[in-house]
Amino acid sequence: MPINKAWLFLLLAASGFARAEVPMADMQDEIPAQPKAANLDYFKPRELSEIPKGAFGDKIRKGYQLFVNSQQLSGQYVGNQLNCTNCHLDAGSKAYAAPMWAAYLAYPEFRKKNNRISNFAERVQGCFNFSMNGKAPAIDSPELVAISAYSYWLLMGGLLDAFGMQDQPVPEMSDKALQEGGNVASFKLPGPLTDKVKLDARGHMPGRAFAALDKPAQAPSPARGAKVYEQHCALCHGSEGQGRVMADVPVIPALWGAQSYNWGAGMHRVNTAATFIFENMPLGKAVQLTPQQAWDVAAYMNSRERPQDPRFTKDVATTAKTFHADDNGYYGKELDGSVLGSQAFPATRVK
Amino acid sequence: MNKHLAISSLLTLFLVNHASAVEVPEAAQSCVVCHGAQGQGTSQGPKLAGLTSLYMNAQIEHFISGERKNVVMTLMAESLVDLNVRQQALAYYAEQGTAPELQKRGDTLVQSGAEKLYYQGDPHRSLPACYSCHGPSAVGGGPFPRLAGQQSSYLKDQLxxxxxxxxxxxxxxxxxxxxxxxxxxxxxxLADYLSAIQ
Known part of the structure; x- marks a missing residue:
């Protein structure tokens, strides 16, 4: 079982990593990109056809459906044209594209700076408010239970299989337990991991979040990024970053403008976008750009206007100082004679 | 150019004799013999109905540049130098055909074979879902061709x-x-699956 051992080693070894310390006035706070693991074959979520029959399986199925077709919540909880799977690629299963299996294991996550703990469902609420420019469903809503159930199933099914327990069903959990996430003592890991993995290692499952990307040789440049965009991105995402709708169905995500994520979303940070782009774009032919190109095009994309930060207070300068003082983004900064955020599209288009 | 004129004349004759019930704009008539009066495709050429003008125009340019290879089509593409005429022809074919019933991602979870590849891809081989670019029921849009209802043999040949x-x-x-x-x-x-989407 060399692969299993490698996984165990990776997860246990990760317990020595430094914890994130970032100001966190929001729930879209930054998770440090991870050094890329050499071999990620250790973990494969189960097939959708293996979701169990019955009420618990129905929650998982609903979670998948919401994940790949979030637009069914348009106007209710979703205020733009995005779907969860636009960033969490392969329906939340792709390593280093913010996979839901690794995220599920990481929550609840404790934050030293404000002494606050967010559980998994609360973190997903953050996605609705910022990434989806919408309004989060209630913590115990069928939607959040379903997305939590689907994420849990991705994790637990993959773990059971990794330890040779392919014939075992994913254990059912209560709605309350599903909302919590996997980073609590009551959440038992299967097989040899039972009682072995320290809680503070659960936030570092290899493949989590995004892969670390080398710092660029030159400071990221929106002007250079515009050329990268034109050459490599515009055909799919549109010359104005508007994405693409087919037969009235949003298919390719909008990258800026009224239909994209708002100024409070984690993806608005240049470093987050650069790591995502470098590792995952163009879809189907990843790692196509140089690191410098990825940084430049991330700077270009994230220096266009988008929906306002829903935490907007008083004015752009105050909002920037309160919520964006330490982030690697363009909110409140001047570019080409205009302050980013001052011409933002309306925040939260759902009532 | 004389050769192209001759082809056009022949096609016009063909149309008058055999397809007079269909009002194909003059600009599109040179395409009819191979692609059909409604762009439905024939044994000589693939379906054009429902492809976007943007996509078809890019293909014409590819046939001229040699990025796509087909002796007859390259000849035809080179004859479509008048961009105004070309756009009229493309606009006509883009509007033909009917939209398939839409199947969105997530509508069906238990899938296998080509349908699974289309809607889920294969993450273990870094194959994205075809859906990600070709859309619900392979309707296509912008630079991405409609694949729904395309000839199976053509789809296979292209892949x-x-x-x-x-x-x-x-x-x-x-x-x-x-x-x-x-x-x-x-x-x-995939070719069989996509061609069967109506």
Whole structure:
């Protein structure tokens, strides 16, 4: 079982990593990109056809459906044209594209700076408010239970299989337990991991979040990024970053403008976008750009206007100082004679 | 040019005699003999109905530049130098055909074969869902061709052409890269599946 051992080693070894310390006035706070693991074959979520029959399986199925077709919540909880799977690629299963299996294991996550703990469902609420420019469903809503159930199933099914327990069903959990996430003592890991993995290692499952990307040789440049965009991105995402709708169905995500994520979303940070782009774009032919190109095009994309930060207070300068003082983004900064955020599209288009 | 005029005259004659019930704009008539009066495709050429003007125009340019290879089509493409006429023809074919019943991602979870590849991809081979670019029920849009209802033999030939680098022209060779990962059996299954979407 060399692969299993490698996984165990990776997860246990990760317990020595430094914890994130970032100001966190929001729930879209930054998770440090991870050094890329050499071999990620250790973990494969189960097939959708293996979701169990019955009420618990129905929650998982609903979670998948919401994940790949979030637009069914348009106007209710979703205020733009995005779907969860636009960033969490392969329906939340792709390593280093913010996979839901690794995220599920990481929550609840404790934050030293404000002494606050967010559980998994609360973190997903953050996605609705910022990434989806919408309004989060209630913590115990069928939607959040379903997305939590689907994420849990991705994790637990993959773990059971990794330890040779392919014939075992994913254990059912209560709605309350599903909302919590996997980073609590009551959440038992299967097989040899039972009682072995320290809680503070659960936030570092290899493949989590995004892969670390080398710092660029030159400071990221929106002007250079515009050329990268034109050459490599515009055909799919549109010359104005508007994405693409087919037969009235949003298919390719909008990258800026009224239909994209708002100024409070984690993806608005240049470093987050650069790591995502470098590792995952163009879809189907990843790692196509140089690191410098990825940084430049991330700077270009994230220096266009988008929906306002829903935490907007008083004015752009105050909002920037309160919520964006330490982030690697363009909110409140001047570019080409205009302050980013001052011409933002309306925040939260759902009532 | 005389040769093209001759072809056009022949086609006009053909139309008057055999397809007078259909009002094909003059600009599109040179396409009819191979692609059909409604762009439905014939044994000589693929379906054009429902493809976007943007996509078809790019293909004409590819036939002229040699990124796509077909002796007859290159000749025809070179004859479409008047961009105004070309756009009229493309606009006509883009409007033909009927939209298939839409199946969105997530509507069906238990899938296998080509349908699964289309809606879920294969993460273990870094194959994205075809849906990600070709959309619900393969309707296509913008630079992405409609695949729904296209001839199976044509779809198969194109995927093989991408694999063998006989077809190119997309940025970063993304489609060629994806096609190179497909097995022969998957290409056949996808071609059959997509052609059956009505």
């Amino acid at each position: 093989v052409a991408w694999q063998k680098k006989q077809r190119s022209g997309d940025p970063d060779n993304t489609m060629g890269h994806i096609a190179s990962k497909l097995k022969d059996s998957e290409i056949q299954a």
